[in-house]
Structure formats: C-alpha cells, structure tokens
Amino acid sequence: MVVVVVVSLCFQLFLLVNLAAPPLILSISVTTSNFSRHDFPLPPHFVFGSGTSAYQVEGAAFEDGRASSIWDTFAHADKTQISANDSATGDIACDSYHKYKEDIQLMVETGLEAYRFSISWPRLIPNGRGAVNPKGLKYYNNLINELIRHGIQPHATLVHYDLPQALEDEYGGCLSPKFVKDFMAYAEVCFREFGDRVLYWTTFNEVNVFVLGGYDVGITPPNRCSFPFGINCSKGNSSSEPYIVAHNILLAHASAANLYKNKYQGRQRGFIGINVFAYWYIPSTNATEDLIATQRANDFYIGWIINPLVFGDYPKIVKKNAGSRIPEFTKVESKLVKGSFDFLGVNHYNTLYIKDKPSSLKINNRDFNADMAVDIILSNDTPPDEFPITPSGLLGVLEYFKQFYGNPSIYSHEDGQQTQRNSTLHDSARVKYLHGFIGSLLDAVRNGSNARGYFTWSFLDVYELLGGYGSCFGLYYVDLDDKDLKRYPKLSAHWYSNFLKGRSSIEVENISALSHQSHFSQ
Ligand code: NOJ
Numbered sequence: 001m002v003v004v005v006v007v008s009l010c011f012q013l014f015l016l017v018n019l020a021a022p023p024l025i026l027s028i029s030v031t032t033s034n035f036s037r038h039d040f041p042l043p044p045h046f047v048f049g050s051g052t053s054a055y056q057v058e059g060a061a062f063e064d065g066r067a068s069s070i071w072d073t074f075a076h077a078d079k080t081q082i083s084a085n086d087s088a089t090g091d092i093a094c095d096s097y098h099k100y101k102e103d104i105q106l107m108v109e110t111g112l113e114a115y116r117f118s119i120s121w122p123r124l125i126p127n128g129r130g131a132v133n134p135k136g137l138k139y140y141n142n143l144i145n146e147l148i149r150h151g152i153q154p155h156a157t158l159v160h161y162d163l164p165q166a167l168e169d170e171y172g173g174c175l176s177p178k179f180v181k182d183f184m185a186y187a188e189v190c191f192r193e194f195g196d197r198v199l200y201w202t203t204f205n206e207v208n209v210f211v212l213g214g215y216d217v218g219i220t221p222p223n224r225c226s227f228p229f230g231i232n233c234s235k236g237n238s239s240s241e242p243y244i245v246a247h248n249i250l251l252a253h254a255s256a257a258n259l260y261k262n263k264y265q266g267r268q269r270g271f272i273g274i275n276v277f278a279y280w281y282i283p284s285t286n287a288t289e290d291l292i293a294t295q296r297a298n299d300f301y302i303g304w305i306i307n308p309l310v311f312g313d314y315p316k317i318v319k320k321n322a323g324s325r326i327p328e329f330t331k332v333e334s335k336l337v338k339g340s341f342d343f344l345g346v347n348h349y350n351t352l353y354i355k356d357k358p359s360s361l362k363i364n365n366r367d368f369n370a371d372m373a374v375d376i377i378l379s380n381d382t383p384p385d386e387f388p389i390t391p392s393g394l395l396g397v398l399e400y401f402k403q404f405y406g407n408p409s410i411y412s413h414e415d416g417q418q419t420q421r422n423s424t425l426h427d428s429a430r431v432k433y434l435h436g437f438i439g440s441l442l443d444a445v446r447n448g449s450n451a452r453g454y455f456t457w458s459f460l461d462v463y464e465l466l467g468g469y470g471s472c473f474g475l476y477y478v479d480l481d482d483k484d485l486k487r488y489p490k491l492s493a494h495w496y497s498n499f500l501k502g503r504s505s506i507e508v509e510n511i512s513a514l515s516h517q518s519h520f521s522q
Pocket of ligand 1: 053056205206347414457463464465473
C-alpha cells in the first residue's frame with residue numbers, strides 16, 4: 001500500500017528492548033493526486049470544513065460586555081522585539097461578531113459541511129468565573145443557530161489562546177491548579193447552553209504550542225519566559241513553567257471531559273476532544289542516533305500531551321530528561337486523564353528534519369527544547385513567507401497516530417498555506433497545497449486511518465498570532481481598507497468549493513478558469 005514502513009530488524013529490536021517504542025515510520029509517500037469528495041466517507045462519518053478562532057475573527061473587542069483576554073493584553077503591548085507587526089490587534093479583526101450571517105452565507109456558497117470556531121471565554125464569562133454575559137450568550141446562540149439552519153455542523157473550541165485576563169491577574173491563569181475548577185465551570189456553561197446543538201467540542205487548541213510559545217520562548221500570550229530561552233519577558237521560568245502549565249491544562253481538559261461524559265453526553269450525544277500541533281519529523285540522516293532523536297522529538301512534541309490521554313502518563317524519555325521539573329500524575333489523576341477524549345484534533349502544516357543533539361543534555365539549566373536534545377532543520381527549499389509543500393507529512397502524522405496511539409478518531413483541525421496578505425487573489429500556492437494535502441489525507445484514510453474530518457485554516461484572512469495582518473491563510477481575502485471589510489474569494493476558495501461540490505480535483509495549472517465561474521455572489 002501507500003505507506004512503506006522500513007525498519008531494520010536490528011533497529012526494531014533495539015527500540016523494543018531499550019525504549020519500548022513502536023517501529024518508526026521512516027519512508028512515506030503520497031500516491032493520490034486526482035480525487036473527488038466522493039472518494040471520502042460522507043457526513044457524519046467524515047466532514048470537510050474550514051476554521052477561524054474568536055480573537056482572530058470576531059472583533060468587537062470592547063462591545064457588549066466582553067472583557068479582555070490574555071491575547072488582547074499581548075496584542076496591545078509593545079512587542080517591537082518579538083513581532084514585526086507590533087501594532088496589529090484583533091480589536092476589529094474581520095468583524096465577524098457583526099458579520100456572522102454574511103460569513104455563513106459565504107460558507108454555504110463555498111459548500112462547507114462544517115465550521116470550526118472558538119468561543120471567547122471573556123465574552124461569555126467576562127470575569128473568568130461567575131456571571132454569564134447575556135449578550136455573549138446571545139451571540140454564540142445566534143452563530144450556532146445560523147450554522148445549523150444552513151446545515152453546517154458546528155465544531156466549537158473552548159480555548160484558542162484567549163484565556164481571560166481576569167484569571168491571569170488573579171492567580172496566574174493556567175499556571176495555578178485553581179484554573180481547573182474555573183475551566184470546568186466555563187465548559188459546563190457551554191455544554192449546558194449550546195450542547196443541544198454543538199456535538200463536537202474541543203477543550204484546548206494546540207496545547208503544546210500555546211505552552212511553549214507562552215511560557216518557554218515567551219513570544220505568544222501570556223508572554224512569560226526566562227533568560228536565555230526567551231529574551232523579552234518580565235516574568236516567567238522557561239525551565240519549569242511549560243511543564244506545570246501543560247499538566248494543569250491536561251487536568252482541566254480531563255475534568256471537563258469527565259463532566260461532559262457523565263452529565264451531558266448521554267442526552268446530547270456529542271463528542272469531546274483536545275487539539276495538538278504536530279510537525280512531521282524526518283530523521284536528517286540514517287544514523288541510529290538521528291532515528292532515535294526523531295522518536296524522541298515525537299515523544300516530546302506530541303507524546304507530552306497525547307501519551308497521558310492515551311496511556312495515563314508522560315513518555316518515559318520526557319520524564320527522564322525533564323526530571324523534577326515535570327509534575328507527576330497521582331493515580332487518581334492518571335485515571336482521570338487516561339481515555340478522556342472521543343477524538344484528537346491535530347493541526348499540521350509542515351515537515352521538519354531532526355538531528356540528534358546530545359550536547360544539550362550536558363547543560364544543567366535546560367528548557368523543554370534542551371530536554372528534547374535535537375537540532376531541528378528546515379528544508380532548504382522553503383520559499384519566503386510560505387510553507388514548503390510536503391503533503392506526505394499529513395499522511396505521516398495520521399499514520400503515526402494510527403500506529404502509536406491505537407488509531408483514535410482524528411480531526412485534521414488545521415492545515416493550510418501561508419501567503420503574504422496583499423499579494424494576490426490568485427493564490428495558486430494555496431491551491432497546490434490543499435490539492436496535495438487532501439490527496440495525502442485520502443491516502444491515509446485508504447490506509448486505515450480513523451480520520452473523521454478536515455478543516456482548512458482559515459476560512460477568512462484573520463488576524464494572525466505572530467504575523468498580525470501581514471501574512472494570511474484564508475480562502476477569502478478581507479479588504480481592511482474597505483469600511484465594510486468586504487470579503488473576496490481567492491482562487492483557493494473556488495478550488496475548495498469545486499472539490500466540496502463533487503468535482504474531481506484539478507491540476508493546478510488548469511485551474512485559473514475556476515476564478516471566472518459565477519457561483520459566488522461577489
Ligand atoms: C495555529 C493556530 O491555531 C491559529 O490560531 C493560527 O492562526 C494558525 N496556526 C496559523 O498560524
């Protein structure tokens with residue numbers, strides 16, 4: 001079949017005896033380039049959609065009782081040293097808070113089967129706990145009802161980087177174990193108020209990136225780090241805080257999932273999961289140390305979050321290298337966390353090469369990256385501002401989850417190409433990317449992956465975490481110079497729409513004709 005698993009017997013034995021790890025998937029290639037929507041299972045077994053998140057798309061940051069999130073604070077701070085787009089904020093973003101009906105109309109025209117969005121905790125519960133904001137409640141009810149009315153399946157994320165600033169100020173947010181109780185209470189408001197219509201719940205978006213960006217290198221909210229791992233933070237401890245925060249988030253996730261399963265799932269018949277970011281890692285050479293380093297990189301980057309959920313504990317190598325800096329699960333916690341999901345969400349964009357770096361373990365003052373002890377190498381054909389197009393990475397990641405974690409249900413929650421925002425509506429790089437990655441997804445499904453859905457990132461050109469309004473991923477361009485923030489379909493919107501409507505995928509070279517078709521209102 002498509003996936004070739006090449007591992008020498010000796011090496012397998014070495015791994016089994018020494019690391020108790022499964023065989024590495026070393027060589028993978030995508031074979032499918034011409035396909036259609038009909039080649040995939042149909043909804044509800046498999047859905048195609050697109051996504052955004054609250055802070056990146058809603059705007060209306062100071063309206064109707066919404067309070068600040070840690071992302072508002074970060075966006076408004078002086079970030080000259082860490083971001084080229086210092087002054088960009090999500091204050092207005094795409095103004096979807098007011099334009100959600102128009103946006104859902106575009107989703108209908110595009111043919112989306114599902115929409116992945118996030119709920120802004122500080123819009124719904126401005127103080128982080130306590131009183132629910134009726135206007136926030138009304139907005140999400142309207143959004144969900146409008147999606148359902150048009151037959152678009154809502155997939156809601158509870159936290160997409162935008163934790164309430166109030167809880168950060170009060171007790172340090174998810175650095176404190178107090179966070180677990182407040183997250184559960186927020187999640188319960190969402191299950192109770194929206195769970196009759198929202199059947200797909202993701203507790204946290206890309207936990208690993210949130211933790212490393214926010215608490216190790218400090219380049220994302222809440223901007224905590226310590227020297228020499230991060231250079232522009234006033235507070236933090238890069239060596240220990242990432243492990244503590246990930247631990248608290250796992251406990252918060254598991255507590256909310258447990259609540260959902262015991263109190264709501266029987267009646268509401270929905271599903272709950274969590275999301276991680278996954279690179280596809282390839283050993284930079286065939287040397288045994290690089291093969292082992294590649295497995296170690298997966299254990300750190302993915303296993304750190306997913307092993308506790310599947311096996312009830314952190315990977316051995318993570319515990320060994322992090323030592324006393326990583327908290328231990330008690331027996332009760334381990335039982336709570338293990339199995340606390342119906343599906344796993346994966347954000348995957350690109351492939352990296354891994355080289356062993358044993359010297360990093362010789363340093364006493366280490367952070368997560370030093371504990372991982374690898375050098376990460378980018379492919380050298382990376383175009384500026386775009387991802388190199390390596391579709392086999394998605395197949396590799398899905399195959400890895402299948403082989404390593406017993407083939408859980410997976411949603412490919414984010415995948416997409418980055419381009420310069422004001423470059424062109426003729427985004428052939430994005431078309432080529434989607435074409436390749438959806439082909440890769442089909443190979444994975446045919447190879448037995450339990451993938452259940454695929455969402456392009458992003459539906460609109462939203463406010464980007466690091467790039468502000470300089471770079472974008474959207475199927476639709478949003479004209480920021482127009483007072484109405486008019487949306488325009490890009491070539492990729494036409495391509496995806498054609499695919500969703502059952503036409504066979506078309507070679508990139510022949511696709512320009514699509515942009516002249518008239519099935520969009522603009
Ligand atoms: C992942 C994040 O979830 C999303 O917020 C971000 O915009 C995309 N990656 C692209 O950077």
